[in-house]
Amino acid sequence: MSNNILTSRMLQTARFNLEMAAAKLKLGKTSLIRLIEPKEKIELTLHPKLSTTKYPGIKAYVVRHSDTLGPAKGGIRMSPGVTLQDVEGLAMEMTWKTSLIEVPFGGGKSGVCCDPAALSADDKEIIIRSYTRGAVRHIGPEIYVPAPDMGTNEADMGHIRDCLAYSAGKSITSGCYVTGKPVLLGGIVGRREATGKGVIYCLMRACERLGMKFSQAAIAVQGFGNVGSVAAQFAAEMGAKIIAVSDISGGTMNRSGLDIGKVCEHIRKTGKLAGFAGGRDITNAELIAADCDILIPAATQSQITEANCAEIKAKIIAEGANGPTEPKADDILEQKNIFVIPDILCNAGGVFVSYLEYTQETQREQMTIEEVNERLNRRMCKKFDEVYEYSKTNKMTMRQAAMCIAVSRVVAATDARGALP
Ligand code: NAD
DSSP states (O other), rough: OOOOOOOOHHHHHHHHHHHHHHHHHHHOOOHHHHSSSSSSEEEEEOOOSSSSOOOOSSEEEEEEHHHHHSSSOEEEEETTHHHHHHHHHHHHHHHHHHHHOOOOEEEEEEEOSOOOGGHHHHHHHHHHHHEEEEEGGOTTTTTTOOOTTTHHHHHHHHHHHHHHHHHHHTSSSOOOOOOSOOOTTTTOTTHHHHHHHHHHHHHHHHHHHHHHHHGGGGGEEEOOOOOHHHHHHHHHHHTEEEEEEEETTTEEEEEOOOOHHHHHHHHHHSSSSTTTTSSEEEEEEHHOOOOOOOOESSOSOOOTTTTGGGGGOOOOEESSSOOBBOHHHHHHHTTTTOOOEHHHHHHHHHHHHHHHHHHHHHHOOOOHHHHHHHHHHHHHHHHHOOOOOOHEEEEEHHHHHHHHHHHHHHHHHHHHHOOOO
């Protein structure tokens, strides 16, 4: 096992959760060592020619944590503070997520260390192309298939596909190298909305099982990017009241319910949430402590900590983000009887629809939005039920149950494959 000092809270959380599941499953040390270390981690230094000289050498990372169940799958995070250890933790989470949601993939992740908000569209495209060229040997339908994550989007995935096809001297790539692409370039309808929608499908199932009325719930959403904005919009369409939302600039609250269409319009015009006229300005700390039924952390990791979780009033936490809750906070939430739908279940809708995109592209088919949403809803409910039943039978939290199911599938597949060289 590596002796590197763990500076990343994301990696600390991921390892803690693995060790917790390993203890519950009584896994031997050899199995644990195989699961803890990623199969491959790559650090790149990119030197793209940008219109600004702000980024002379950009660090980028690719981690393939596991390919036991299939090619590594996981998004590309573009953020100024992302570290190799963060990417390692996020890649490990992907292994459990793909295993739990039962798609034939392993876990991987990429990180590109720069601030997308500070880049022109042209500079961002150049950086994405530079990342693609640097990572070209590590990306492929049977190796690692990236997708969008924080700071990257559909357009970026289109550039990756173009860059890979161009490098091969072809008009298209043969097979699926990247998911979350524009529909015109082989993407699938509904992928952009899939993570946020999946969070709400999962939540509606949870409310059904817990005897709560989703349509009467007051919801607070932290993070108003791809996942948070879609989750807020879809929850409002399903009749729930969104009382607070936030982004990195701050948040807004209206106890009578925010008009999410107007929030989106305000962001389109101003580029940030702060200053929205239809609510009162709040901080992210106030959002976490909001008096609501459901809290959806959909921003980034380590937002619910030992320091702030005593303030939480929500009855359900639905983890749209990856790793938003730290282990010590988890214990306190359990004592407070707050029902946590863990990230590897709650936000798995994105990777599930990525799997549909992968199969669609491989088979040169086209699915309709109705088919995609119906399959997404069915899979999220089925997996919610499976984790819920396991947690009841084994007297575990939802996170413990989800981790045990996910880890035991990977262990069983490792055993089935036998000793690899
Ligand atoms: P995004 O870049 O589209 O949006 C991120 C949002 O979070 C922005 O509104 C940003 O301002 C806000 N934010 C960032 N740091 C914050 C902070 N400290 N406090 C408050 N707000 C903050 O990213 P996204 O794709 O929506 O991803 C959000 C989370 O969901 C990440 O943890 C990501 O790993 C996870 N996730 C994303 C997908 C996907 O399909 N995009 C799938 C699964 C999980």
